[in-house]
Amino acid sequence: MKAAIYIRVSTQEQVENYSIESQKERIEAYCRSKDWTIYDTYLDPGFSGSNINRPGLQRMLSELPNIDVVVVYKLDRLSRSQKDTLELIEAHFLKNNVEFVSITETLDTSTPFGKAMIGILSVFAQLERETIAERMRMGHIKRAENGYRTSGGDYDPSGYSRINGELVPKEDEVKHIQTAYNLYEQHLSITKVQKHLKDLGFPVWRFRRYNDILRNKLYCGYVSFAGKYYKGRHEPIITEEQFNRVQVLLSRHKGNNAHKAKQSLFFWINHLWTLRRNLPYLSN
DSSP, rough: OOOEEEEEEEEEHHHHHHHHHHHHHHHHHHHEEEEEEEEEEEEEEEESSSSSOOHHHHHHHHTTGOOOOEEEESSHHHOOHHHHHHHHHIIIIIGOOEEEEEEETTTTSSSSSHHHHHHHHHHHHHHHHHHHHHHHHHEEEEEETTTOOOOOOTTOOEEEETTTEEEOOHHHHHHHHHHHHHHHHHHHHHHHHHHHHTTTTTTOOOOOHHHHHOGGGGGGGGGTTTTTTEEOOSOOOOOOHHHHHHHHHHHOOOHHHHHHHHHHHHHHHHHHHHHHHHHHGHHH
16 A cells, blocks of 8 residues: 655644644554555645645645555644545545545544544534634634724834834824825825925825825724724824815825826827828728
Protein backbone atom coordinates (compact mmCIF):
# COMPACT_ATOMS: atom_id res chain seq x y z
CA MET A 1 0.00 0.00 0.00
CA LYS A 2 1.33 3.42 -0.99
CA ALA A 3 0.33 5.96 1.65
CA ALA A 4 0.03 9.73 1.25
CA ILE A 5 0.54 11.66 4.48
CA TYR A 6 -1.47 14.87 4.65
CA ILE A 7 -0.67 17.46 7.34
CA ARG A 8 -2.34 20.82 7.93
CA VAL A 9 -1.51 23.24 10.73
CA SER A 10 -3.13 26.65 11.16
CA THR A 11 -1.91 29.33 13.55
CA GLN A 12 -4.51 28.47 16.17
CA GLU A 13 -3.72 24.77 16.05
CA GLN A 14 -0.03 25.52 16.53
CA VAL A 15 -0.97 27.17 19.81
CA GLU A 16 -2.85 23.98 20.69
CA ASN A 17 0.32 21.93 19.95
CA TYR A 18 -0.84 20.28 16.71
CA SER A 19 2.63 20.83 15.29
CA ILE A 20 3.70 19.56 11.89
CA GLU A 21 6.51 17.46 13.30
CA SER A 22 4.36 15.73 15.90
CA GLN A 23 1.71 14.89 13.33
CA LYS A 24 4.34 13.59 10.93
CA GLU A 25 5.96 11.33 13.56
CA ARG A 26 2.64 9.81 14.63
CA ILE A 27 1.47 9.14 11.07
CA GLU A 28 4.79 7.66 9.96
CA ALA A 29 4.76 5.31 12.96
CA TYR A 30 1.21 4.25 12.06
CA CYS A 31 2.22 3.55 8.44
CA ARG A 32 5.19 1.45 9.61
CA SER A 33 2.90 -0.59 11.84
CA LYS A 34 0.73 -1.31 8.79
CA ASP A 35 3.76 -2.03 6.61
CA TRP A 36 2.69 0.74 4.22
CA THR A 37 5.16 2.56 1.96
CA ILE A 38 5.04 6.35 2.30
CA TYR A 39 4.54 7.73 -1.22
CA ASP A 40 4.85 11.40 -0.24
CA THR A 41 4.08 13.90 2.51
CA TYR A 42 1.80 16.83 1.65
CA LEU A 43 2.01 19.90 3.90
CA ASP A 44 -0.26 22.91 4.29
CA PRO A 45 1.25 25.01 7.10
CA GLY A 46 -0.77 28.06 8.14
CA PHE A 47 -3.85 27.24 6.04
CA SER A 48 -7.44 27.27 7.29
CA GLY A 49 -9.50 24.11 7.11
CA SER A 50 -12.62 26.04 6.07
CA ASN A 51 -11.98 25.47 2.34
CA ILE A 52 -9.96 23.17 0.06
CA ASN A 53 -7.95 25.88 -1.71
CA ARG A 54 -4.66 24.68 -0.24
CA PRO A 55 -1.55 23.96 -2.33
CA GLY A 56 -0.55 20.77 -0.53
CA LEU A 57 -4.06 19.33 -0.70
CA GLN A 58 -4.47 20.23 -4.37
CA ARG A 59 -1.14 18.61 -5.23
CA MET A 60 -2.18 15.46 -3.42
CA LEU A 61 -5.52 15.36 -5.28
CA SER A 62 -3.69 15.61 -8.60
CA GLU A 63 -1.54 12.59 -7.65
CA LEU A 64 -4.32 10.31 -6.35
CA PRO A 65 -3.84 7.75 -9.18
CA ASN A 66 -0.44 6.97 -7.61
CA ILE A 67 -1.82 6.58 -4.07
CA ASP A 68 -3.63 3.74 -2.26
CA VAL A 69 -4.47 5.43 1.05
CA VAL A 70 -4.52 8.97 2.47
CA VAL A 71 -3.56 9.19 6.14
CA VAL A 72 -4.18 12.18 8.45
CA TYR A 73 -3.58 12.72 12.16
CA LYS A 74 -7.14 13.91 12.80
CA LEU A 75 -10.22 14.35 10.62
CA ASP A 76 -10.33 18.13 10.99
CA ARG A 77 -6.79 18.28 9.55
CA LEU A 78 -8.40 17.34 6.23
CA SER A 79 -11.25 19.85 6.52
CA ARG A 80 -13.49 21.61 9.03
CA SER A 81 -16.36 21.71 6.54
CA GLN A 82 -18.80 18.81 6.47
CA LYS A 83 -19.50 19.40 2.79
CA ASP A 84 -15.80 19.53 1.85
CA THR A 85 -14.93 16.47 3.97
CA LEU A 86 -17.57 14.30 2.33
CA GLU A 87 -16.73 15.66 -1.13
CA LEU A 88 -13.02 14.89 -0.68
CA ILE A 89 -13.68 11.37 0.56
CA GLU A 90 -16.49 10.38 -1.81
CA ALA A 91 -15.79 12.40 -4.97
CA HIS A 92 -11.98 12.17 -4.88
CA PHE A 93 -10.59 9.41 -2.65
CA LEU A 94 -13.14 6.62 -3.10
CA LYS A 95 -13.70 7.49 -6.76
CA ASN A 96 -9.99 6.80 -7.32
CA ASN A 97 -10.06 3.68 -5.12
CA VAL A 98 -8.08 5.50 -2.44
CA GLU A 99 -8.85 4.69 1.19
CA PHE A 100 -8.87 7.34 3.91
CA VAL A 101 -7.58 6.85 7.45
CA SER A 102 -7.60 9.18 10.45
CA ILE A 103 -5.28 7.67 13.06
CA THR A 104 -6.62 9.62 16.08
CA GLU A 105 -10.24 8.62 15.54
CA THR A 106 -9.20 5.18 14.14
CA LEU A 107 -11.36 5.76 11.09
CA ASP A 108 -10.92 3.64 8.00
CA THR A 109 -13.11 3.98 4.89
CA SER A 110 -12.45 0.37 3.98
CA THR A 111 -15.09 -0.58 6.58
CA PRO A 112 -18.81 0.40 6.62
CA PHE A 113 -18.48 1.56 10.23
CA GLY A 114 -15.55 3.80 9.31
CA LYS A 115 -17.53 5.42 6.50
CA ALA A 116 -20.47 6.11 8.83
CA MET A 117 -18.26 7.55 11.58
CA ILE A 118 -16.50 9.91 9.16
CA GLY A 119 -19.87 11.40 8.21
CA ILE A 120 -20.77 11.88 11.89
CA LEU A 121 -17.41 13.38 12.90
CA SER A 122 -17.33 15.76 9.95
CA VAL A 123 -20.62 17.23 11.24
CA PHE A 124 -18.96 17.95 14.60
CA ALA A 125 -15.88 19.43 12.91
CA GLN A 126 -18.07 21.90 11.03
CA LEU A 127 -20.11 22.63 14.18
CA GLU A 128 -16.90 23.52 16.03
CA ARG A 129 -15.79 25.89 13.26
CA GLU A 130 -19.20 27.61 13.12
CA THR A 131 -19.30 27.89 16.92
CA ILE A 132 -15.89 29.59 16.96
CA ALA A 133 -16.98 31.97 14.18
CA GLU A 134 -20.19 32.82 16.05
CA ARG A 135 -18.30 33.50 19.26
CA MET A 136 -15.92 35.81 17.39
CA ARG A 137 -18.87 37.61 15.79
CA MET A 138 -20.58 38.06 19.16
CA GLY A 139 -17.32 39.38 20.58
CA HIS A 140 -17.06 41.96 17.78
CA ILE A 141 -20.69 43.01 18.30
CA LYS A 142 -20.12 43.40 22.05
CA ARG A 143 -17.03 45.54 21.45
CA ALA A 144 -18.96 47.73 19.00
CA GLU A 145 -21.85 48.07 21.47
CA ASN A 146 -19.30 49.23 24.05
CA GLY A 147 -18.07 51.87 21.61
CA TYR A 148 -14.84 50.24 20.45
CA ARG A 149 -13.76 50.17 16.80
CA THR A 150 -13.77 46.55 15.57
CA SER A 151 -12.76 46.86 11.91
CA GLY A 152 -9.90 48.41 9.97
CA GLY A 153 -7.09 45.94 10.62
CA ASP A 154 -3.90 47.04 12.33
CA TYR A 155 -3.71 50.56 10.95
CA ASP A 156 -4.90 53.68 12.74
CA PRO A 157 -7.67 55.65 11.02
CA SER A 158 -6.77 59.12 9.77
CA GLY A 159 -7.08 61.63 12.59
CA TYR A 160 -6.61 59.12 15.42
CA SER A 161 -3.99 57.08 17.23
CA ARG A 162 -4.77 53.90 19.18
CA ILE A 163 -3.58 54.00 22.77
CA ASN A 164 -4.48 51.01 24.97
CA GLY A 165 -7.28 50.13 22.58
CA GLU A 166 -8.77 53.64 22.65
CA LEU A 167 -8.91 56.05 19.69
CA VAL A 168 -7.21 59.31 20.63
CA PRO A 169 -7.37 62.35 18.29
CA LYS A 170 -4.13 63.45 16.58
CA GLU A 171 -4.22 67.22 16.79
CA ASP A 172 -2.44 67.92 13.49
CA GLU A 173 -4.72 65.60 11.52
CA VAL A 174 -7.86 66.73 13.35
CA LYS A 175 -7.47 70.25 11.94
CA HIS A 176 -6.73 68.76 8.50
CA ILE A 177 -9.95 66.70 8.49
CA GLN A 178 -12.11 69.52 9.87
CA THR A 179 -10.80 71.83 7.16
CA ALA A 180 -11.48 69.18 4.49
CA TYR A 181 -15.11 68.92 5.59
CA ASN A 182 -15.52 72.70 5.61
CA LEU A 183 -13.93 73.06 2.16
CA TYR A 184 -16.10 70.31 0.67
CA GLU A 185 -19.24 72.12 1.86
CA GLN A 186 -17.97 75.22 0.06
CA HIS A 187 -16.65 73.74 -3.19
CA LEU A 188 -18.50 70.39 -3.62
CA SER A 189 -15.36 68.83 -5.13
CA ILE A 190 -12.65 66.70 -3.53
CA THR A 191 -10.18 67.84 -6.20
CA LYS A 192 -10.82 71.46 -5.20
CA VAL A 193 -10.52 70.48 -1.53
CA GLN A 194 -7.05 69.06 -2.29
CA LYS A 195 -6.03 72.26 -4.10
CA HIS A 196 -7.16 74.56 -1.26
CA LEU A 197 -5.57 72.35 1.40
CA LYS A 198 -2.29 72.59 -0.47
CA ASP A 199 -2.63 76.38 -0.62
CA LEU A 200 -3.26 76.39 3.13
CA GLY A 201 -0.05 74.43 3.75
CA PHE A 202 -1.55 71.03 4.61
CA PRO A 203 0.08 67.82 3.30
CA VAL A 204 -2.24 66.65 0.53
CA TRP A 205 -3.56 63.09 0.74
CA ARG A 206 -4.86 60.93 -2.09
CA PHE A 207 -8.35 61.49 -3.52
CA ARG A 208 -9.63 58.14 -2.25
CA ARG A 209 -8.51 58.89 1.30
CA TYR A 210 -10.53 62.09 1.41
CA ASN A 211 -13.48 60.30 -0.15
CA ASP A 212 -13.37 57.67 2.60
CA ILE A 213 -13.00 60.28 5.33
CA LEU A 214 -15.98 62.30 4.09
CA ARG A 215 -18.19 59.17 4.12
CA ASN A 216 -17.06 57.60 7.41
CA LYS A 217 -19.31 58.06 10.46
CA LEU A 218 -16.30 57.39 12.66
CA TYR A 219 -15.52 61.11 12.40
CA CYS A 220 -18.81 62.16 13.96
CA GLY A 221 -18.50 59.70 16.83
CA TYR A 222 -19.71 56.27 15.66
CA VAL A 223 -18.20 52.81 15.23
CA SER A 224 -19.61 50.09 13.00
CA PHE A 225 -19.77 46.34 12.63
CA ALA A 226 -21.58 44.27 9.98
CA GLY A 227 -23.35 47.32 8.59
CA LYS A 228 -24.70 48.55 11.95
CA TYR A 229 -23.55 51.71 13.76
CA TYR A 230 -22.95 52.17 17.47
CA LYS A 231 -22.08 55.24 19.52
CA GLY A 232 -18.31 55.28 19.91
CA ARG A 233 -16.19 55.95 22.97
CA HIS A 234 -13.85 58.20 20.99
CA GLU A 235 -14.02 61.97 20.66
CA PRO A 236 -15.68 63.05 17.38
CA ILE A 237 -13.73 65.27 15.01
CA ILE A 238 -16.78 66.86 13.36
CA THR A 239 -20.41 67.26 14.38
CA GLU A 240 -23.07 64.78 13.32
CA GLU A 241 -24.98 67.65 11.72
CA GLN A 242 -22.06 68.54 9.45
CA PHE A 243 -21.51 64.88 8.55
CA ASN A 244 -25.16 64.54 7.50
CA ARG A 245 -24.96 67.73 5.41
CA VAL A 246 -21.88 66.42 3.62
CA GLN A 247 -23.61 63.08 2.86
CA VAL A 248 -26.44 64.93 1.15
CA LEU A 249 -23.95 66.94 -0.90
CA LEU A 250 -21.96 63.84 -1.83
CA SER A 251 -25.11 62.13 -3.06
CA ARG A 252 -25.95 65.12 -5.26
CA HIS A 253 -22.49 65.79 -6.63
CA LYS A 254 -20.78 62.73 -8.08
CA GLY A 255 -17.63 64.64 -8.98
CA ASN A 256 -16.21 65.93 -12.24
CA ASN A 257 -15.32 62.59 -13.79
CA ALA A 258 -18.87 61.75 -14.82
CA HIS A 259 -19.30 65.27 -16.21
CA LYS A 260 -16.07 65.00 -18.19
CA ALA A 261 -17.12 61.62 -19.56
CA LYS A 262 -20.42 63.09 -20.76
CA GLN A 263 -18.62 66.03 -22.34
CA SER A 264 -16.22 63.65 -24.11
CA LEU A 265 -19.08 61.52 -25.40
CA PHE A 266 -20.97 64.55 -26.71
CA PHE A 267 -17.77 65.81 -28.38
CA TRP A 268 -17.19 62.58 -30.30
CA ILE A 269 -20.83 62.24 -31.32
CA ASN A 270 -20.82 65.80 -32.63
CA HIS A 271 -17.43 65.25 -34.30
CA LEU A 272 -18.57 62.10 -36.10
CA TRP A 273 -21.81 63.76 -37.19
CA THR A 274 -19.84 66.69 -38.63
CA LEU A 275 -17.57 64.29 -40.53
CA ARG A 276 -20.54 62.42 -41.92
CA ARG A 277 -22.15 65.65 -43.22
CA ASN A 278 -18.90 66.88 -44.77
CA LEU A 279 -17.98 63.50 -46.30
CA PRO A 280 -21.18 62.11 -47.85
CA TYR A 281 -19.52 58.89 -49.03
CA LEU A 282 -19.26 57.76 -45.41
CA SER A 283 -23.03 57.31 -45.33
CA ASN A 284 -22.97 54.81 -48.22
